Amino acid sequence: MNQYARATIVQPMANIRRKRVLPTGGEIVVNVGQEVKAMQVLARTPLSSSFHVVSVSDALGVDPTEVKEYLLVESGVLVGQGTPLAERKRLFGLRQVMSPFDGMVAAVNRGRIVLEQTTDWLELRAMVPGRVVNQIGDRGVMLEVKGARVQGVWACGDVATGQLACLSASPEASLLAEQVTSDLAQQIIAVGWITDEALLAALVDAGAVGAVVGSMSADLCDAAVSLNFPVLLTEGIGRLPLAQPIFELLRELDGEDISLFTEYAPERGERPEAILPLAGMPSIDAPTFHRPLAPGKQVRILRPPYQQQVGEIVRVQQHMDILPNGAQAAGVVVKLPDGQQVFVAMANLDIII
Amino acid sequence: MSDETTGAVSEKSFLIVDCGHDTTTAALFDVVAGRYRLLACADTPTTIQEPWRDVSRGIQHAIAKISAITGRKLLSDNGRLIKPVRQDGTGVDLFTAVFSAAPPLRTFLVGLFEDVSLESARRAMAASYTTEIGSFSLADTKSEGDLLSTFVQARADVVFIVGGTDGGAKDRLMEQVALVGLGLELMEDGRKPHVIFAGNREVREMVTRYLGEQTAVQIADNVRPALGVERLDDAVDLIGKMYRMLKINTLPGMRDVQEWSNIPIQSTTQAFASIVKYLAALHDDRVIGVDIGSGTVAVVQAEVGGSLLSVKSDLGMGRPIANILEHVLPEQIGRWLPFEMSDADLVDFVRNKALHPYTIPMTEEDLYLEQAVARELLRHVVLNGSGSTEPAGRCGFLVARGGVLAGAPRPGQAALILLDALQPTGIFPIGLDLYGVLPALGATTATEPMLSVQALEGGTLAHLGWVIAPSGNGAVGKKALMIEMESAGGKKLDVEVAFGALELLPLAPGEEATLKIKPTRRFDVGVGPGKSTTVTLQGGALGVVVDVRGRPLELARRGVERNQLVEKWLQDVGGS
Numbered sequence: 001m002n003q004y005a006r007a008t009i010v011q012p013m014a015n016i017r018r019k020r021v022l023p024t025g026g027e028i029v030v031n032v033g034q035e036v037k038a039m040q041v042l043a044r045t046p047l048s049s050s051f052h053v054v055s056v057s058d059a060l061g062v063d064p065t066e067v068k069e070y071l072l073v074e075s076g077v078l079v080g081q082g083t084p085l086a087e088r089k090r091l092f093g094l095r096q097v098m099s100p101f102d103g104m105v106a107a108v109n110r111g112r113i114v115l116e117q118t119t120d121w122l123e124l125r126a127m128v129p130g131r132v133v134n135q136i137g138d139r140g141v142m143l144e145v146k147g148a149r150v151q152g153v154w155a156c157g158d159v160a161t162g163q164l165a166c167l168s169a170s171p172e173a174s175l176l177a178e179q180v181t182s183d184l185a186q187q188i189i190a191v192g193w194i195t196d197e198a199l200l201a202a203l204v205d206a207g208a209v210g211a212v213v214g215s216m217s218a219d220l221c222d223a224a225v226s227l228n229f230p231v232l233l234t235e236g237i238g239r240l241p242l243a244q245p246i247f248e249l250l251r252e253l254d255g256e257d258i259s260l261f262t263e264y265a266p267e268r269g270e271r272p273e274a275i276l277p278l279a280g281m282p283s284i285d286a287p288t289f290h291r292p293l294a295p296g297k298q299v300r301i302l303r304p305p306y307q308q309q310v311g312e313i314v315r316v317q318q319h320m321d322i323l324p325n326g327a328q329a330a331g332v333v334v335k336l337p338d339g340q341q342v343f344v345a346m347a348n349l350d351i352i353i
Numbered sequence: 354m355s356d357e358t359t360g361a362v363s364e365k366s367f368l369i370v371d372c373g374h375d376t377t378t379a380a381l382f383d384v385v386a387g388r389y390r391l392l393a394c395a396d397t398p399t400t401i402q403e404p405w406r407d408v409s410r411g412i413q414h415a416i417a418k419i420s421a422i423t424g425r426k427l428l429s430d431n432g433r434l435i436k437p438v439r440q441d442g443t444g445v446d447l448f449t450a451v452f453s454a455a456p457p458l459r460t461f462l463v464g465l466f467e468d469v470s471l472e473s474a475r476r477a478m479a480a481s482y483t484t485e486i487g488s489f490s491l492a493d494t495k496s497e498g499d500l501l502s503t504f505v506q507a508r509a510d511v512v513f514i515v516g517g518t519d520g521g522a523k524d525r526l527m528e529q530v531a532l533v534g535l536g537l538e539l540m541e542d543g544r545k546p547h548v549i550f551a552g553n554r555e556v557r558e559m560v561t562r563y564l565g566e567q568t569a570v571q572i573a574d575n576v577r578p579a580l581g582v583e584r585l586d587d588a589v590d591l592i593g594k595m596y597r598m599l600k601i602n603t604l605p606g607m608r609d610v611q612e613w614s615n616i617p618i619q620s621t622t623q624a625f626a627s628i629v630k631y632l633a634a635l636h637d638d639r640v641i642g643v644d645i646g647s648g649t650v651a652v653v654q655a656e657v658g659g660s661l662l663s664v665k666s667d668l669g670m671g672r673p674i675a676n677i678l679e680h681v682l683p684e685q686i687g688r689w690l691p692f693e694m695s696d697a698d699l700v701d702f703v704r705n706k707a708l709h710p711y712t713i714p715m716t717e718e719d720l721y722l723e724q725a726v727a728r729e730l731l732r733h734v735v736l737n738g739s740g741s742t743e744p745a746g747r748c749g750f751l752v753a754r755g756g757v758l759a760g761a762p763r764p765g766q767a768a769l770i771l772l773d774a775l776q777p778t779g780i781f782p783i784g785l786d787l788y789g790v791l792p793a794l795g796a797t798t799a800t801e802p803m804l805s806v807q808a809l810e811g812g813t814l815a816h817l818g819w820v821i822a823p824s825g826n827g828a829v830g831k832k833a834l835m836i837e838m839e840s841a842g843g844k845k846l847d848v849e850v851a852f853g854a855l856e857l858l859p860l861a862p863g864e865e866a867t868l869k870i871k872p873t874r875r876f877d878v879g880v881g882p883g884k885s886t887t888v889t890l891q892g893g894a895l896g897v898v899v900d901v902r903g904r905p906l907e908l909a910r911r912g913v914e915r916n917q918l919v920e921k922w923l924q925d926v927g928g929s
Contacts, residue, residue: 006398006711025541051505051539052498107538114501114535153708218700236708238701266672266708267456269402302709304716323715326762347398348712 005293007351008300009151009273010245012252016149016275017133018261021140022124032135036126036143038161038259038277043140047120052100057111059097060088064111073113077105085113127159128259129277147278148253150212150234150246155262155272156221157230160210162188164276166254171214172241177202184208188230188258188274190250192241197223204229210260212250212274214308215240230260232272240308243300244337245352253278293332293351300350301334310352311336317343365446366438367804368419368427369793370412370610371621372452374648375399375671375711376756377408378789379415381423381445382808389807393422394788398711400606401454407606408454434613447801448613451792453621453649455482455600457666458592461509461546462488463529465516470552473576474515477551477588479737480662482596482620482649483511489532491525497532504536509546510599513592514560517553519578526552530560537567547595551576551588571595589662593623616800621792622651626662628795628805629653629752633660635806638749641777644792645727645755647671647710650734654745665734670757671710674726675703680737681729688908689725689773691920691929692718713760717929720762724770727757731774744905747824747879748777752814754786764817764894765857765926773922776904778824779879780870780888783898784814816862818893822900825876827852833901834878835871840864848899855925856899860892868897876901895926 026045030036056071057064070086073079079099087096099115106116124140134142165187167175175191177198185207194200194216200223203211210230215238224231234246242250256276264272293299297313305324311334320328321343329345336342366383380394395418400411413432420427426443429435435444460483464471467490478485487507489500512533517526537545550560551573561570571594574587601607601618611618619627622644629642633655642653648669654661667676677686683696686703702722706712714720735744753771761767768783790813794805827833833852839845841864850856860866867889874883890897902922909915923929 007404049502049505050498051501053496053501053535107535109535109538110531112535114498114539116539217697218704219697221704233708237705238698267402269404269406303712303714304719323713323762325715325717325720327713327715327720327760328762329713329760345713345715348709348715 005299005346005349005351007353009149010243010249010352011149012249013147013278014149016145016147018128018130018143018145018275019136019140020124020126020143021136022122025138026122026124028135028138028141030132030141032132032141034132036130036132038126038129038257040126041123042126042132043124045122045124046118047122049116049118051106052103052115052117054085054097054100054113054115055111056086056097056113060086060095062088062111067108067111071108071113073105075105075107079103079105079115127161127261128275129279145275145277148249148276150249150274152212152232152234152272152274153236154221154233155231155260155264156225157210157228157260157262159259159261159263160188160230161257161259162186162209164188164190164212164250164254164256164258165208166190166251168192168242168247168251170241171244171247175199180206182206188212188260190242192247193239194220194231195239196220200224200227200229212258212260214242214246230262232260232262232274235308236302243308243352244310245298293346293349298352299332299334299344300352301344301348302350303345303348306334306336306342306344309336314341367797367801368416368434368445368448369790369797370415370448370450371789371793372399372401372408372412372450372454373621373646374401374454374669376647376789377411377415378793379412379419380788380790380793381419381425381427382804388811389804390811391788391790391808391813393419394790395419395422396789399454401604408452408604409606409609412450412610433609436613447615449616449618449793449796450610450614451619451621451624451796452601452604453482453646455596455604455620457482457484458596458600459484459486459508459510460592461486461504461507461512463512463514463516463533464488464490464552465525465529466490467492470515470517470577473583473585474513474551474588476583477576477585477592478513480585480589480664481592482600482622482664482666483592484667489529491529500532501536501539504533505539508544511592511595512546512548513588514548514550515552515576517556517575518580519554519575521553523553523556523559526556527559530556530563534564534567537564547571547599549573549588549591549595551591554578593620596620616796619796621646622649622662622664624792624795625651625754626653626655626660626795627798628791630655630660631795631798631802631805632750632752633657636750639747640750640752641745641748641775643731643751643753643755643771643775645670645731645753645757647756648673650730652731652735652745656749663734663737665737668730668734670706670723670727670730670755672707674710674730675707677726677730677733678703680733686725686729688915689728689919690721691916691923692721693913693916694722713756720766723757724761724766727755727770728774731770735775745775745777747779748775748781749779750781751775751777751783751820752786752791753783754789754791756789758785759787759789763928764815765928766923768817768820768895768898769922769926769928772820772822772898772900773906776906777820778822778877778904780819780821780886780890782819782890782893783817784809785817786813787815788813816891816893818857818860818895818898819890820898820900821868821870821878822898822904823872823876823878824904825872825882826903827873827875829853833873833876834899836899837869837871838866838897840866850899850901852901852903854899854901855922857895857926858897858899860890860896862892862894864892866890866892866897898926
């Protein structure tokens with residue numbers, strides 16, 4: 001019988017599908033099959049709308065049911081500031097109701113006009129070069145990108161793109177703020193972990209546009225959110241180094257273009273990720289998640305006492321076994337990098353694919 | 354299907370599934386020697402999320418595991434449930450499922466007065482899987498335009514409108530309804546929320562006529578039919594129906610599950626509440642049901658004639674675990690640890706667990722951390738639900754479920770989580786849903802009561818032991834109770850229990866003993882201060898637990914002394 005576990009993608013080269021969608025419906029400005037550049041606009045939508053209710057019946061002094069007779073506009077019409085919305089001729093003059101701002105007539109209801117004022121437009125950019133392979137309704141598109149991909153577990157800040165600067169000599173190495181001396185303009189740095197807020201500030205000051213980090217404390221996550229500095233955590237919250245395969249991949253691709261997709265929906269199982277487009281290289285299809293646990297698979301352990309160690313499955317236990325705290329769980333025997341073979345609960349494994 | 358008078362059952366097998374946020378549990382019941390018994394159960398990860406996005410896959414995985422355990426083929430080669438049982442013994446006769454995996458119902462609340470109808474509406478919402486994503490009332494000072502912006506941008510699943518007593522003034526309520534109508538008009542077709550109206554019954558028709566042109570309008574009894582009268586049951590039922598319709602039934606992969614099911618699919622909490630109410634009726638006593646799930650925490654306090662259901666669908670031991678930090682300070686969690694830990698490390702632990710919600714503790718330290726969080730989750734829900742500063746109060750039977758309890762390596766740990774968090778009083782047994790099947794059994798109580806009764810009697814509910822927990826306080830170390838215990842075999846044990854103590858009296862599972870309990874005048878075991886009582890109890894996994902630590906429990910806020918006390922309590926119940 002097959003046993004399944006969660007998986008994390010750490011792929012040096014693959015055909016990657018990346019969904020790019022607006023928060024609400026909008027206008028798609030690219031076509032399926034089109035090649036797009038990183039900064040190319042894919043779709044746009046009004047960023048925020050505010051509504052204003054104009055009571056026409058009160059302004060004209062008529063019953064709400066009679067307002068229809070006096071209207072000069074209908075739903076969906078664009079109006080400018082001062083545009084007459086309704087008017088009532090009187091014996092010695094004209095009473096008019098004007099639009100207080102530029103906007104659109106959103107609704108006319110029971111003697112009232114609802115005006116919608118659009119304050120700005122949100123433009124959705126690709127943020128990674130690729131090809132449009134699918135249109136997702138009026139929300140966005142699916143891009144296909146060739147390159148490397150690293151899934152994270154948490155992220156903050158806006159989607160970012162830049163050049164990868166791997167500043168760590170080892171998966172657990174960090175930096176001190178005073179070590180950030182060079183210009184990091186348009187760079188996304190990779191480092192084992194970030195240990196203080198001064199380093200975050202130093203990275204921002206040096207022009208870095210994002211970071212791929214093994215872990216940070218909860219306080220620092222909040223600080224990064226406040227700074228709106230894009231950070232992708234690959235391991236978790238606390239003091240956890242980059243997993244060895246992730247570190248090795250990032251070091252190998254040092255200097256390549258990288259995009260951080262920080263938006264994610266954990267409730268739907270969608271995770272943040274880093275994509276490094278690698279043009280001109282052969283590619284394989286994106287890996288499947290539906291692979292059962294089996295001997296030889298590379299797994300990351302997510303809880304103490306072997307937290308963050310990456311090992312290889314030796315044996316899948318068919319029966320429950322005892323954990324160090326005395327609880328029983330289904331699990332596997334994993335060979336750790338030091339050669340030790342340990343029993344790990346299935347729930348605490350992440351297959352690296 | 355079953356004969357309630359004789360207890361005889363038809364020979365029908367049941368497969369029941371509980372699809373939680375992170376774990377899907379399947380259990381197979383069949384008739385053995387004329388009575389329903391649990392044959393096997395199995396857990397697998399829930400497959401609601403990427404990459405599967407299909408709940409039926411996790412259910413199939415769990416059923417396949419049951420087949421592997423029992424050797425009974427339940428799925429056809431193309432993954433369909435074989436139903437009913439075939440002549441070769443493959444398949445199962447009946448199937449049903451309960452769900453807590455669906456996201457909560459995003460509810461926008463509209464009413465007149467914050468401290469009257471809106472307060473009642475919030476209590477109704479607290480009994481189901483809902484999240485309040487916005488509200489407006491007469492207290493709002495925003496412009497109509499701003500209220501409309503808030504309403505439209507909230508993207509609610511449901512608008513819950515309350516307000517007005519039956520026969521009372523209508524105008525102001527209808528102004529609020531008109532604003533809702535205007536908001537609905539601004540939304541695209543297909544994205545308009547449904548409306549539940551539970552206000553002044555005299556405007557029902559007007560509301561239906563006015564809003565019904567734009568969306569589906571459902572009517573429930575007024576939650577405040579008169580000043581000082583609150584009636585929530587109908588609204589709670591309707592919210593539950595909307596949750597099933599809009600959230601459970603639209604989960605990816607639900608079509609197969611619905612096709613297989615013989616009994617309407619229910620939410621886990623609704624089904625859990627059913628079995629707790631059923632147990633309250635069966636025992637004619639106050640039953641407290643506790644469910645500490647991955648994505649929901651629920652407490653049901655049921656007795657004949659009424660029940661209180663408190664559900665928090667934004668709290669749990671899984672992904673929403675970090676939300677507890679919005680309600681309690683880290684040190685409130687830390688006070689339940691037998692070791693010192695900084696607030697920063699504790700927050701890191703909780704937030705990291707939220708990123709890996711399905712993981713389980715493997716070390717003692719991690720275990721105690723999760724158990725400490727569970728205590729505060731439970732305390733928050735029970736205190737928040739009852740609006741009281743006292744936790745659960747008198748208890749006649751305590752039933753509990755959830756991975757943090759069922760997965761505790763030692764039964765004393767599970768019992769201590771419940772006693773610390775709820776601080777119940779009286780003489781009561783603790784039943785633990787070891788296999789995670791209690792809600793699914795609850796879903797069958799109406800149609801198959803014998804299945805529930807016999808499955809529970811057959812050991813589906815693990816008996817941790819009876820608890821003697823008097824109310825009252827005294828001086829630590831001073832005599833609080835005298836207990837004379839005589840087992841069925843004639844063995845006698847006299848024990849004097851001092852205030853502050855937590856003790857286990859030996860009574861093995863299956864054994865029975867008569868206990869004469871004599872509290873001192875400041876203590877009450879449920880029959881009056883200082884009054885004695887004699888009870889006959891059955892032994893459980895822990896024997897008999899005597900908890901004379903006082904109510905409410907007093908804990909030092911910090912320090913070695915507190916750590917040692919927590920460690921001692923763990924040792925006292927065999928939890929460490």
